[in-house]
Amino acid sequence: MxxxxxxxxxxxxxxxxxxxxxxxxxxxxxxxxxxxxxxxxxxxxxxxxxxxxxxxxxxxxxxxxxxxxxxxxxxxxxxxxxxxxxxxxxxxxxxxxxxxxxxxxxxxxxxxxxxxxxxxxxxxxxxxxxxxxxxxxxxxxxxxxxxxxxxxxxxxxxxxxxxxxxxxxxxxxxxxxxxxxxxxxxxxRASTWPIWRSTRPSPSASFLPEPKRAMAAANCFHLTTLWQFDAPLAAVWDAIVEPETWPGWWPGVEQVVTLERGHEEGGLGTRQRFVWKGILPYRLSFVSRVTRLEPLHLLEGRVEGQLEGVGRWRFNEDAGQTRVCFDWRVRTTPAWMNLLAPLAQPLFRWNHRLLMHAGGVGLARRLGTRLAFQTTWSS
Incomplete structure (x- = not known):
């Protein structure tokens, strides 16, 4: 030991x-x-x-x-x-x-x-x-x-x-x-129990300043996550391009079912149904179809269902570390989410941020390595 x-x-x-x-x-x-x-x-x-x-x-x-x-x-x-x-x-x-x-x-x-x-x-x-x-x-x-x-x-x-x-x-x-x-x-050195005081989140205290540009509608989201692992690119790529294994290491991914296998090399055209559950008391289900695939570099899918839009993974390796950028541009379709979106959009973003953090930690644990860096922001 x-x-x-x-x-x-x-x-x-x-x-x-x-x-x-x-x-x-x-x-x-x-x-x-x-x-x-x-x-x-x-x-x-x-x-x-x-x-x-x-x-x-x-x-x-x-x-x-x-x-x-x-x-x-x-x-x-x-x-x-x-x-x-x-x-x-x-x-x-x-x-x-x-x-x-x-x-x-x-x-x-x-x-x-x-x-x-x-x-x-x-x-x-x-x-x-x-x-x-x-x-x-x-x-x-x-x-x-x-x-x-x-x-x-x-x-x-x-x-x-x-x-x-x-x-x-x-x-x-x-x-x-x-x-x-x-x-x-x-x-x-004070041993008394503190007097509770709440604090509002301050935009200036976030790790990366959020851009001033707003989305066109309250139910539209543009969320970006960066991960960096002390692991070879091939190992990280292999884990991401096999979503059926995600429920085993990514907390929040409840189910991934393959509906159609891609007929082209590498799985281009593959359709899969995802069910996600974060801290908030609701689940999201959508179907993703692989629309772009460049081995060890890029994976892109178009989603439809309770979320509609595009998700894009980009990969690169430098000095033995692998960097992953996930870009998520979607809009919600359930009526209740759209009704609450003007007020609850910060909460939806927070829920996504926690899910992505859990994914980075889970993937590092699966690979037996270190998550050297991770952050998520919205624009």
Missing amino acids: AALMLLFALLGGPGASDPLAEAQERFQALTSYRVTVRLNAEGSEQHVLRYFYRKPGWVRIEFIRPHPGLVLIYNPASRRVRIWPFGLNHLPRLNLAPDNPLIRGPHGIRVDQSDIGVLLDTLREWQARGTLAALGSGEVAARPVAGFEIREGGRGSRPARITTGSGWRATTCSRCGSSASGLEVVCS
């Missing part, structure tokens, strides 16, 4: 004989805590969120970047997660199970298993199977910091990096191969 390198800043200083045991004791003495988490992944946008925890297991997460304004609250009594996409107490409000794949982290982390206590329990389990060695001590923002390494199986380790700033920090190298450059946790 791969070695795990961790740097954990302890409130008790670097002199503790068993820092993990001491950290567990200090966590058990807490009633609540709040942190701001900044995750920097190479080639990707920075993820920033405010995280609040209160015993016996309440969790609240406020997203700053991406998905500004999004709020999640986990209730340990009901074991459900309530979600406000556009800020607390602003409709709509969703109610999901914590194991729903659309709200799990990139490496499968669940909201109800995201607190520091769970992390410490996991580290203690690894410590029991390996050895804990001190790497040295120092100071960050005038606070003592101690570095430790848990080694399993005797293989070499890869050091994590501490980012600069104030507060105490915990940085780990992901065991699943992620090359995140740093995880910064800035901790507030």
Whole structure:
């Protein structure tokens, strides 16, 4: 098994004989805590969120970047997660199970298993199977910091990096191969449960500014997604051009049925029925026919049904990484969607963005590689 390198800043200083045991004791003495988490992944946008925890297991997460304004609250009594996409107490409000794949982290982390206590329990389990060695001590923002390494199986380790700033920090190298450059946790010393305040999503806080040009009608959508994988082009292409396998790795794709096989080389002309289900309580069904196909470069299909329009996949490879661009230009046809579109279009776009994020994460997991970059925007 791969070695795990961790740097954990302890409130008790670097002199503790068993820092993990001491950290567990200090966590058990807490009633609540709040942190701001900044995750920097190479080639990707920075993820920033405010995280609040209160015993016996309440969790609240406020997203700053991406998905500004999004709020999640986990209730340990009901074991459900309530979600406000556009800020607390602003409709709509969703109610999901914590194991729903659309709200799990990139490496499968669940909201109800995201607190520091769970992390410490996991580290203690690894410590029991390996050895804990001190790497040295120092100071960050005038606070003592101690570095430790848990080694399993005797293989070499890869050091994590501490980012600069104030507060105490915990940085780990992901065991699943992620090359995140740093995880910064800035901790507030206040132990009171925060007063809830909602925040509206700010257009200026999105990763890419949305173009000012508007679509001709409220039920028309132009959505673009970029994925980048540490994987060869051929492997990514093979996964995308076989939609019948999508339900096995893409959360939200419920069914893909081939209605007609293409008679030309490569499947040109193939017709398939898709059924999709995102977080919102509705399904979309449409039929797609492959109209353009350039192996390892382009795949295009025309759709009809509850969505009508064109979907286009473009692929390229550079320096061992594969970039995928999906361009989705469609309009909705159900009367209820068209009726709600003037008000609900931001919600429909948000639902699509989550589905595409889940697809990128799922494909990376299927390929056994890293999703180095992903983003979705509308125009």
